Structure formats: C-alpha cells, structure tokens
Amino acid sequence: MMMIFGIPAPLLFGQLLLGLINGAFYALLSLGLAIIFGMLNIVNFAHGALFMLGAFVAWGLLEYSGIGYWWALLIAPLIVGAFGVVLERLFISKLYKLDHLYGLLLTFGLALILEGLVRNFYGSSGLPYRIPRELQGAQDLGFMMMPNYRGWVVVAALVVCVATWLIIEKTSIGAKLRAATETAPLVQSFGINVPRMITLTYGAGVALAAFAGVLAAPIYSVNPNMGSNFIIVVFAVVVIGGMGSILGSIVTGFGLGVVEGLTRVFYPEGSATVIFVVMVIVLLARPAGLFGRAH
C-alpha cells in the first residue's frame, strides 16, 4: 500500500475529501456571516441558532405537512429568512449607529432565546431526519466509500457560494449594495431605498444559514445546540478570511475544512484547536485576514 507521511494513501485521500465536505458547511455559514458583517456591520452571533432553526423547520415541514427534503431546501430558508427580516426590523436596525459590541450582545441574546425555546418544545436529545431516498447509498471511489449525500452537500454548497459571490460582485444589485455600505447617504440620494436593501441583505444572510441547516439535518444530530458547535469555528473562518470578505470566507471555509480533516489523521486531539492556531498565525502575519483590506 502506498504511504504518505506514514499514513496509508487511501486513508489520507479519504480525510482530504471529508475535510472538503466539512469545509462546505464552514463556507456556507461564514459566507452568510461575512455578508451580514460586510453590509450591516453586525457581528451576527445568532447565526448558529438560525442554522439550527433551518434544520428544525425542515423537520417540522416533514413532520407536520409531509413536505420532503427537496422542497424544504427551498422553503426552510425562505421561512427562516423572513424571520430574519422581522428580527432585523424589530431589533437589529436600532443598533447600526452604536458600537459593534451592542450588536454582538443582542444577537447572542437572541441565540440563547431561540435555542431555549426550541429545547423547551422539542427536548434536548434531537429529532430524526433521514437522508432523502434519491441520495441514499454510496459510491466506491477506490480509496473510500463516498456517501452520495456528502457529494451532494459539496456540490450544493459550491453552487450557492459561487452564485452568491457572483450576485454581489458582478450584478448591479450587488454593486448598489456595496456602494451603500461605503456611503449610504450618497446611494440614498440616487433614490435607492438603503434601509430596505440592508433588511433584505440580513434576510439573505440568514437564509444561507438556514440552507446550511437543511443540508446538515440528515447527517448531524438535529438538536437545539447543533449550531453552537459550528458558530465559534465559523467566526474563526471569517476572521482568517478577512472580516466581510465574501471570497475570503468561501475559500477559507473550504481550506480550513481540509486542514481540520488532515489534523484528524495526524493528531486527532488537536483537530478542534487547529483552526484557532491558524487564526493566531494569520492575525499575527496579516491582521486584516487573508483576503481582507486593511482600513
């Protein structure tokens, strides 16, 4: 058997691929965070709870109205995104003129309330959610059995990430959005409704989290805390990529997934820490992050 650094090659390739899959979740979540931070200047600590809400809405759609995975993938982000719009209008919009810290505290509080409410109604041990029938089974890649569903996760995440990036960087809506974050009064004077644009941006960021939640529901335990495991790592990803950088969050998300996957072979105990080690190194070398612009 071929060996690479004392590790059998098939095992190593397998871990690389698994890392890429986890990276897909990091990328999707950090993308939403980066958009919200970039456009609204809000550090959205509720992101993990909204990710969880996406998974629970998918479960609820199936349980109460028999709506399966594929429709849930569309409907759950819409429902949770609409919820995000309400949150933004009622609470978050009051904080734009204040220090970052207030937004952080508010969204952290919202996260605790959301998780507490879900726990109260649905318990702590989680709910079952199956892999859709079309994606059951696995492909033999030679070096590992690759479950079809995981392959789908990578593809879906990549498509959504690239589409989002294109919308923000290459369309006129994206251009207006970027302009509004630079100088809102000027853009407003052109007759563009900036507050509404910002509200919808928050809704879209939240919808991305919910989309990731639906993707996660068949493979992770659907429980009230499922988001809190991810959120800290995802914040690290955003910081490494550069706060507010869209491309940075996507590339860093996938990249760190791979780094984490490799650590799981060479030094498993350190696999939760390695991302933060990378974060420290990056912050020392490039304080604005890999893709960030220094202000």
Next chain:
Amino acid sequence: MGISRRALLATAATAATALPVIRARAQTQKLKIGVLTDISGLYQDIVGPLAIEAVRLAVADSGLAARGIDVEVVAADHQNKADIGSNIARQWYDRDGVDMITEGGSSAVALAVAGVSRDKNKAYLATGPATSDLTGPACNAATIHWVYDTYMLAKSTGGAMVRAGGNTWYFITADYAFGHALARDTGTFVEQAGGKVLGGVRTPFPGTSDFSSFLLQAQASGAKVIGLANAGTDATNCIKQAREFGIKATLAGMLVVIADIHSLGLDVSQGLVLTESFYWDLNPRTRAFAERLRVRYPSRRPTMQQAGPYSATMHYLKGVADMGVARAKADGAATIAHLKSMPTDDDAFGTGLIRPDGRKIHPSYLFQVKKPSESKGAWDYYNLMGTTPAEEAFRPVALGNCPLVKV
C-alpha cells in the same frame, strides 16, 4: 443598596436557626423530597421532567398519604453546574425543609451535592450521575448511588460483547476525564474476557460534530466492535454517521439510553449494542410501572435514569415509614443506614440491595437495538442480549477504596 450586609447576614442566620424549629413543631408528619435535575439543558430528555413525574408517581404508589404522612415534591434545575447544584441543595436543606434529594444530575453536580448532604446530615439518593467515585473515594454516609455507574457500563458492554463474539475493539473516545475512564475500563474488561483492543482515537470535546473521519479510521483498523466512549450528541452523531458511511463493525454505545435511540430512529440505530439497568418492556412489573407513568406523562418512555428516582423514592418512603418520620427528618445518616439495612423491591428494578459503600445493586442488561421490521411501534426498541447478575454487575466493595468500608 438599601440593606446592609450585616443586616442580611443576621436575617439569614435567624431564618436558618429559627425556621426549622417552628416547622418541626407544627408539621411532624410532613416529608419533603427535592428532585434536583436538568430541566433546561443537554440531559433534559434523559432525566428532567419525566424524572420529576416518576418521583410523584412513587409518592402516590407508596400510599403514605392514607397513613397520615404528607409528602411534598419540589424540583429545581441544576443547569449541570456543580456550584448551582450545591447552592440549591444547601438552600433546600437549610431554608425549605427538604429531607431528601434525588436524581442529582451529572457527576460533578452529584459529587458536590453528596458533600452538602453529609455536612447537613440529610439523605441523598443519587440516580442520575455516572461516576463510580460516588461509591469509591468520594463515598459518604449520606449518599446512596442508585441506577448505574461507569464501572457497570464498562463491564456489561465490554465483557458481554466479547462473549457474544465481538473480540476486537476500537474506541472513539471523547477527550475528557469521563471518556478516558470509560475507554480504559472497558478495554480492561475486553482484555479480561479474552478480547483485544486494536486502537482508539480521542476526539475533541466539546465541539466535534463530524465523526466520519474517526469512523473511517476505526474501520481501517479492522475491529469488529467500535466502542463509543462518549455520550449525548457525540454518541448520536457517531451512530448517525456510521450508518451513512455503511460502517460494518458493530457499534457499542457505552452510555446510550432509550431517549437517544428514540431521537435517532431505528433505521439509523438498529444493531447498536448498549447497557441499561432498566427497560420498560422487560417484564410484567416494568410494564405495569411504565403504564402508570405513561398515564401521567404520555409522550415519552422512561430511561434508566428516569426510572431510578421512582425506585429510590419508593425505597426511601418505605424506610421512613418503617423508622418513623420524626427520626428520619432529624438524622439523614441514620436514615441512610436504615435504608441500607432493608432489601429493595419495586416495579422498576425488581429486588436488590444496598451495599455498605452506598452502592445499590441490581442486574444490568445488555440490549441490542431492534431492526425497524422487528419493532411493533414507538419505544419498542430493544432485544435483550444478556444479563449480568447484581453481584457481578458492579465493582466489588473491596476495590472501591470507599472510606466507609474497612477492608
């Protein structure tokens, strides 16, 4: 602040000394039981509201009301924090006239509450915690440890699995004290029974959601059994992802209970092997108990940690009725000594006894999770694979280093 610290302390001191005297005179035939549990956290479904209801059922089943003894049940949330748990215990004993605390949550909370109960000379019947230290170095005269412990889980799942043919093991271990102890102890039993531990991996705790790479490493080792030395979400994620990746090895959950199986569904968890000391569908007595509890709490079936507070409360109330309410309220250590002197018998755990080190013993059961086609419906989840008799299921008294026992 309006109230000075001195005045506050004086009030507290007066309340602490004066109130119990007044209570003792006015209500001699009144008992108060405190259920200290996880009402809002991670273990809510494993203990929580159903454990509280089980204690209420025990009070009703005891028939003490007809004999003029009024038993009140109060409950509080320890939030899995030792300081919060011990503060509630102290307040209950000092101010609220609680005579006995049961359940008692996670191991850290339990060790703290056991200390408070000894200091206040009250009775503590711990049913939730896993640590075998409660009847080892940390044992005391105020505490009885009921349902299970880490030693029992390791012995039943480790030893019995090897005898059933699962003789090569690989451990996926949560990287903290509980996981290490469980993997180490189970490994010892596996080797004693003639099996072999091929390897293991320690996974960061908390903060791991994806176990697929660890599962693939386990599979690459060629072991017949993958031991999950973790609990809660870690265990359920392992089980869910093992199914997804088509892992052929048998999964052995070291601390997986029926609430976890219910949350996973049988299609995902079928074939899993685990140990519990209670299953609602084990025999006519457990079914009768579960049915009485179902009337009060229809949505869930009890785990062993939810049946435990029932069993403990039943025994406590029998003991108190036997020795007299006034004496039991006055002296927790004497109550515990009296409880140890009586054999136990209740619908949930059958007959058993309490050893001098405070270990309540009963058989432990090795279960395998049914295939969906074998199950008749929700909560019909287990096939019995093997039984370890009460005398063998728990750590021998001599090996526990419990200071209460002179060896």
